[in-house]
Amino acid sequence: MAPLLQSSQPWVEKYRPKQVKDVAHQDEVVRVVTNTLETTNCPHMLFYGPPGTGKTTTALAIAHQLFRPELYKSRVLELNASDDRGINVVRTKIKNFAAAAVGSGRQGGYPCPPYKIIILDEADSMTEDAQNALRRTMETYSKVTRFFFICNYISRIIEPLASRCAKFRFKPLTDEVMSSRISYICREEGLNLDSKALSTLSSISQGDLRQAITYLQGAARLFGSSISSKDLIRVSGVIPGEDVQALFSACKSGNFDLAEKEVGSIIAEGYPVSQMLSQLYDMVVEADDVSDEQKAIICKKFAEADKCLVDGAGEYLQLLGVASNTMRALCNMPQEFSFGN
Amino acid sequence: MLWVDKYRPKTLDKVLVHQDIAENLKKLVTEQDCPHLLFYGPSGSGKKTLIMAVLRQMFGASADKVKVENKNWKIDAGTRTIDVELTTLSSTHHVEMNPSNAGFQDRYVVQEIIKEMAKNRPIDTKGKKGFKVLVLNEVDKLSREAQHSLRRTMEKYSASCRLILCCNSSSKVTEAVRSRCLNMRINAPTEEEIVKVLEFIGKKEGLQLPPGFASRIAQQSNRSLRRAILSFETCRVQQYPFTNNQAIPPMDWEEYVSEIASSILKEQSPKRLFEVRGKLYELLVNCIPPDIILKRLLYELLKKLDSELKHEISHWAAYYEHRLRLGQKAIFHLEAFVAKFMSIYKGFLIETFG
Numbered sequence: 001m002a003p004l005l006q007s008s009q010p011w012v013e014k015y016r017p018k019q020v021k022d023v024a025h026q027d028e029v030v031r032v033v034t035n036t037l038e039t040t041n042c043p044h045m046l047f048y049g050p051p052g053t054g055k056t057t058t059a060l061a062i063a064h065q066l067f068r069p070e071l072y073k074s075r076v077l078e079l080n081a082s083d084d085r086g087i088n089v090v091r092t093k094i095k096n097f098a099a100a101a102v103g104s105g106r107q108g109g110y111p112c113p114p115y116k117i118i119i120l121d122e123a124d125s126m127t128e129d130a131q132n133a134l135r136r137t138m139e140t141y142s143k144v145t146r147f148f149f150i151c152n153y154i155s156r157i158i159e160p161l162a163s164r165c166a167k168f169r170f171k172p173l174t175d176e177v178m179s180s181r182i183s184y185i186c187r188e189e190g191l192n193l194d195s196k197a198l199s200t201l202s203s204i205s206q207g208d209l210r211q212a213i214t215y216l217q218g219a220a221r222l223f224g225s226s227i228s229s230k231d232l233i234r235v236s237g238v239i240p241g242e243d244v245q246a247l248f249s250a251c252k253s254g255n256f257d258l259a260e261k262e263v264g265s266i267i268a269e270g271y272p273v274s275q276m277l278s279q280l281y282d283m284v285v286e287a288d289d290v291s292d293e294q295k296a297i298i299c300k301k302f303a304e305a306d307k308c309l310v311d312g313a314g315e316y317l318q319l320l321g322v323a324s325n326t327m328r329a330l331c332n333m334p335q336e337f338s339f340g341n
Numbered sequence: 342m343l344w345v346d347k348y349r350p351k352t353l354d355k356v357l358v359h360q361d362i363a364e365n366l367k368k369l370v371t372e373q374d375c376p377h378l379l380f381y382g383p384s385g386s387g388k389k390t391l392i393m394a395v396l397r398q399m400f401g402a403s404a405d406k407v408k409v410e411n412k413n414w415k416i417d418a419g420t421r422t423i424d425v426e427l428t429t430l431s432s433t434h435h436v437e438m439n440p441s442n443a444g445f446q447d448r449y450v451v452q453e454i455i456k457e458m459a460k461n462r463p464i465d466t467k468g469k470k471g472f473k474v475l476v477l478n479e480v481d482k483l484s485r486e487a488q489h490s491l492r493r494t495m496e497k498y499s500a501s502c503r504l505i506l507c508c509n510s511s512s513k514v515t516e517a518v519r520s521r522c523l524n525m526r527i528n529a530p531t532e533e534e535i536v537k538v539l540e541f542i543g544k545k546e547g548l549q550l551p552p553g554f555a556s557r558i559a560q561q562s563n564r565s566l567r568r569a570i571l572s573f574e575t576c577r578v579q580q581y582p583f584t585n586n587q588a589i590p591p592m593d594w595e596e597y598v599s600e601i602a603s604s605i606l607k608e609q610s611p612k613r614l615f616e617v618r619g620k621l622y623e624l625l626v627n628c629i630p631p632d633i634i635l636k637r638l639l640y641e642l643l644k645k646l647d648s649e650l651k652h653e654i655s656h657w658a659a660y661y662e663h664r665l666r667l668g669q670k671a672i673f674h675l676e677a678f679v680a681k682f683m684s685i686y687k688g689f690l691i692e693t694f695g
């Protein structure tokens with residue numbers, strides 16, 4: 001294989017922290033993990049939290065800091081959702097890896113503790129059976145292996161596994177942390193972002209640093225080294241405020257056909273309905289001229305539509321349903337239908 | 342060759358609509374470090390065209406030399422091997438496929454192909470791209486497992502394999518996958534833009550277009566460029582020279598749905614329901630997707646209903662479409678919607694007219 005070119009990596013990879021101490025915003029995690037690295041007394045760990053907050057980064061950094069490069073392959077097993085992790089793999093592959101004996105002792109500045117690390121990234125997509133099969137494995141080899149589980153949803157990890165681990169919640173990054181990391185990348189890449197653009201970038205990526213970096217790279221390629229807040233909005237897929245407003249006004253008007261037309265044009269523009277719902281939600285919640293009761297009725301339907309979308313329901317009909325319900329709430333039309341039952 | 346294919350622009354310089362996006366894409370792929378891309382937008386808006394032009398921009402004319410293959414993967418799943426077969430379209434620089442066609446085995450395809458491609462990374466890095474491109478169509482139809490298995494792979498192999506994902510509704514692509522791509526929204530062309538394309542094709546074909554002819558086609562196209570070009574060609578076949586008042590033929594299946602709509606507005610009875618079932622079956626047999634049928638039926642009904650009923654009927658359309666996705670037999674849910682409509686409409690008629 002040819003050596004990997006650093007320059008051919010997208011920025012998200014280029015700026016992935018190599019050391020635990022460089023992981024931003026996850027102070028508690030960093031503190032505990034750094035301690036661990038010093039004493040090399042490592043518990044099983046479970047990292048959970050939303051996308052792009054540093055979970056995989058941290059796990060890989062720990063592994064790389066513990067073992068010197070030559071040892072890495074024999075000491076660290078990384079399995080993610082792209083590997084088959086059915087029961088059989090858990091039983092055989094992990095077992096084989098875990099069973100082989102290890103030596104210990106500090107070597108060349110690396111702690112090299114006397115155990116192996118098994119990183120199960122995206123563990124929430126493992127079946128319950130496979131997770132159950134892991135319980136035994138974890139116990140049998142507890143002396144010589146440490147497991148790192150990584151997932152977005154902790155509720156998908158079965159309790160017996162979760163309770164064996166030290167749990168770390170990765171928080172969505174705050175605007176300040178996001179801005180400072182982005183500013184650092186801007187300096188490295190010779191980009192120019194004013195403070196408005198910086199705060200826009202933080203707010204549109206909603207605590208997901210990977211998304212922010214991708215937007216930044218997109219904007220840099222498209223609009224050159226001086227990037228404005230508008231450029232970022234254009235690459236981000238955020239729906240322009242006017243379009244959200246147009247739908248909201250149509251709902252207020254009480255005219256079904258008008259609302260249907262807006263819904264049709266939103267779909268034709270290709271705006272993701274999930275995005276529309278979240279922006280419409282913000283607009284409704286902040287509206288002064290909508291009563292709490294109306295807001296409750298409107299938002300309840302948002303939740304239903306969101307669930308249906310996750311189930312795979314069509315975007316047009318769901319948005320139309322939301323628009324119709326919103327209209328009925330805003331215009332005090334009866335909530336109950338008169339003819340169906 | 343159909344006009345839709347014949348007049349598909351080959352390069353980013355030649356596109357007639359989405360010129361701004363094409364310009365942007367050109368800038369995006371000049372460097373080696375282009376991120377993964379996710380194209381999304383309504384059907385017939387020009388996604389595929391842009392993707393093909395991007396490949397061309399990245400790899401030159403060799404991206405056009407594609408071969409169709411029926412690929413077979415043997416996947417070792419511990420106790421058994423799973424056989425997966427899928428058609429791929431590939432050049433030396435890219436592979437394109439439709440992994441959702443592998444059904445519930447889509448996960449294995451996604452896993453295997455990316456690793457395979459990463460291993461066969463092109464060696465030459467001077468001036469050439471050091472990566473291959475994998476184009477995955479209809480990612481919104483991928484199972485959740487398959488989407489999950491894309492996540493880490495997209496990061497791990499990002500230096501050697503770049504992904505271009507394509508879909509209609511990006512709401513159905515998981516957040517984690519979207520967060521790993523630069524999202525490119527391809528909106529449906531406006532009617533004016535469609536007219537421009539039709540006039541361009543008319544000129545190339547040496548056709549005389551009566552005033553307003555192209556815009557009548559555009560209006561009927563529901564902003565789908567593909568649809569507009571197809572009906573333009575149908576008109577050409579049906580009658581040339583074009584006349585001022587020449588009818589733009591609707592699609593057959595749309596005619597059919599419109600008949601269903603009028604027949605259930607006229608009579609609400611078990612007998613009518615039975616007749617309609619036959620028609621719905623026929624549409625399904627002809628491979629018209631059930632959600633499209635339902636949407637069209639709603640569209641036809643809304644044209645005729647009182648505003649009070651519009652709310653109610655669209656509510657039930659959404660309700661049954663959702664059920665249809667969860668269930669297996671589309672016909673049940675389509676029929677249930679029709680029955681629901683009949684009962685509501687009958688109630689309404691009795692209340693209004695006694």
Ligand SMILES: Nc1ncnc2c1ncn2[C@@H]1O[C@H](COP(=O)(O)OP(=O)(O)OP(=O)(O)O)[C@@H](O)[C@H]1O
Pocket residue numbers: 011012013015016017022023024025026049050051052053054055056057058151152170181209210211213492517
């Ligand atoms: N806390 C952080 N500090 C610094 N960089 C970060 C942090 N979080 C994310 N990043 C950036 O975002 C990219 C993705 O982060 P990472 O792979 O760790 O996310 P994740 O939490 O594993 O997300 P997912 O749940 O989607 O797998 C990294 O390459 C890095 O550039």
Ligand SMILES: Nc1ncnc2c1ncn2[C@@H]1O[C@H](COP(=O)(O)OP(=O)(O)OP(=O)(O)O)[C@@H](O)[C@H]1O
Pocket residue numbers: 344345346348349350355356357358359382383384385386387388389390391509538566567570
């Ligand atoms: N930018 C363009 N300029 C001129 N003609 C175009 C352009 N984009 C698309 N077309 C025409 O429209 C037709 C449909 O476009 P395309 O196949 O790219 O749509 P699509 O978005 O992939 O649709 P679907 O989601 O249904 O697969 C093409 O065959 C081509 O003739």
Ligand SMILES: [Mg+2]
Pocket residue numbers: 055056057121
């Ligand atoms: Mg991760």
Ligand SMILES: [Mg+2]
Pocket residue numbers: 388389
């Ligand atoms: Mg297409």
